[in-house]
Amino acid sequence: MAIERKIEKLPHAEVAIEVTLPWEEWKNFILPATEELSKDMQVPGFRAGKVPRHVVEQKFGQNAVLERAAEKAIQKTHEKIIEEEKLDAIGSPKAEILKLAEGNELCYRVVTAVVPTVKLGEWSAAVKKVNAEFAAKPVTVTDEEADEEIKKVASSRAKLVTVNRAAAQGDSVLVDFVVKRNGVPIENGTGQNHPLVLGQNVFIPGFEEAVVGMNAGESKDIELSFPTEYHAKDLAGKPATFSVKLNLVQERSVPELNDEFAKSLGQFDNFGTLRNSVREGMTEERQHEQREKRRNAIVDVLVEKSEIDLPEVLVHQEIHRMIDEFKLQVQSMGMTFEQYLTGIKKTAADLEHDWEPQAEKRVKASLILEHLVTDQSIEIPQEELEEEMNKTLQRFKKVKHVEKDLDMQRLYTYTRSVLANQKLLEQLEKM
Structure with a gap:
């Protein structure tokens, strides 16, 4: 027998289904509901799950069995309706019992979300425009850009020599520091033997410049402000005192960018082949980034051209x-x-x-x-x-x-x- 239902489309890709089940249809769920409620009950003379209905209702309430039976009937019939109506339901449905009485029909209403309809306007011209804009910006890597990357490799291979002089730009140093606000150290604001290369500007702006000129063993307080875009919002733009002690100064001897350096890397005959290899790698990386940007731009225009509730x-x-x-x-x-x-x-x-x-x-x-x-x-x-x-x-x-x-x-x-x-x-x- 077909289940009597009324279906109403709601905003935000939701559907309301109002269902009426005759007593003859849903009374079959009474016994399973009674057994389910009584499965953990221990009543002398009865096996678990076989306790009489009136005893179950004495414990759980007069309508307990009917309500559990209705839940089971709703679950079973709702799944069948979703399948019959070919609704692409998502999420958990929200059910409301409208009428529940023994010997009478069961009426309930379920609201469920469905996969929304995608309406796309004319999108091909917009996609072609994006492609034209990216085609006008081909990926290039200059010798100078490749050399900058090679300099980073050379810098990582620098030889360190401990020196007995004031720290200068380009030196590697080890520092202890404590960051204070109003005289109180901030959380996670201390460091011991923290490595820095002066001039790389990886620390708070102004800190490395203040270390220049210090000697190993020297301590001083530096008054600085955190950047306004600092990741910890409670410190962004705020002044602080950086108590710093310089422990070690090492001069960095960076290899020259020449054929000898290229050969030292083990896979290049001369500096030219090294540069070409680095350029190819950078080009491939930039092309990948360009492709991702293009795809994101294409998706953006598709979203702009769409109507989806x-x-x-x-x-x-x-x-x-x-x-x-x-x-x-x-x-x-x-x-x-x-x-x-x-x-x-x-x-x-x-x-x-x-x-x-x-x-x-x-x-x-x-x-x-x-x-x-x-x-x-x-x-x-x-x-x-x-x-x-x-x-x-x-x-x-x-x-x-x-x-x-x-x-x-x-x-x-x-x-x-x-x-x-x-x-x-x-x-x-x-x-």
Whole structure:
């Protein structure tokens, strides 16, 4: 028998389904509900799960069995309706019982989010414009830029000689320091034998300049202000006292950029081949960056040309995914997520609110790409898909306990989606 239902489309890609079940249909859930409620009850003379209904209701309340039966009926019939109506439901449905009485029909209303419809305006001209703009900016690497990279390699191979003189620009030094605000050391504001190369400007602006001229064993206080864009917002732009002691001064002897240096790296005959190799590597890296920028720009114009009424559940899922990813980044920097929040004086709820626009954009981009993959008939050959999955499985083998927990169907779907998106973007780049 067909289930009586009324379906109403709601804003934000939600659907309301109002269902009426005759008593003859849903009374069959009474016995399973009674057994489920009584499975942990211990009543003399009765086996667990076989306690009479009236005894169960004495413990849980008069309507307990009916309510549990209604829950089971709703779950079963809702799943059937979703399948029959071919609704692409997402998230957890919200159910409300409208009418519940023994011997009578059961009426309920369920609101569920569905995958939203993607409406794309005329987008091809916008994509072609992006491609033209990037084509007008070809990637180049000059000899001077390649030499700057080589200088960094040479600098990392500098020989260090301890000297008995005042520190100068270019020297390697070891310093102890304590950072104070109003005479009180700040959290994580101390260091011992901290290495610096004077002139590289990796410390607070003004600090390295103040160390120049100091001798080993000398101490002094330096009055500086944190940059206005400092990552710890409670310190940004604020003055502080840096108590510093210079422990060691070493002169750095950097190799000259010549054929001898190139040969010392073990794979180059002369400086020219070294420069060419570095230039090729830099070119490849910049081309990769350019490709990512182009693809991001293409996705941006597609989002601009789209109309998508997003359900809240998709945005919230994306926000939580972003926060989980960010927690891993924070942990890799040696701090907890809570410490990070304390440092920026925000709560997790503040972060969720701040990231909502970005999450909406990411969800729209994902839906648009999925839509275009279908629209453009993008197919991934089975052998290509299997090859990529095998690469992923090989990487997971290196992580204990991960491989056995893998959901192969999810991995298949995810890998296919990634490859299809890549192929789609390659196609869009050629327009």
